[in-house]
Amino acid sequence: GKLVEGVTVSSHFDAAVPEVTPETKVFMDAFKAKYPNKQPSAFAALGYDAYKLALDAISRAGSADSDKIQKALAETKDFIGATGKITLDADHNAIKPAVIKEVKNGKWVYVTTVQPK
DSSP, rough: OGTTOOEEEEEEEOOOSOOOOOHHHHHHHHHHHHTOOOOOHHHHHHHHHHHHHHHHHHHHTTSOOHEEEHHHHHOSSEETTTEEEEEEOOOEEOOOEEEEEEEEEEEEEEEEOOOOO
């Protein structure tokens, strides 16, 4: 209601945002093909990116050995996902864009995307 008007939050993804990366379009097209009357949530986009990131790490590791996969994941740099470019830092945190949204007239509205430095 009126009490949340103007509230601003950060998120990982907004389906209303113009194409972030070529992978965003791949994700959006696949999602819409399966769920034609729905918009994907940030969690759907993050799940997609997690899956693709794991596949990428397995491929780079060249092995199903968990230690090698873990090492490949830790070395992830500039991975292009549906939510943007992802790099893992020394603490294994994802360094990636943040989507800023605000409540306007009772609805979430995209404001901007903040890129990491």
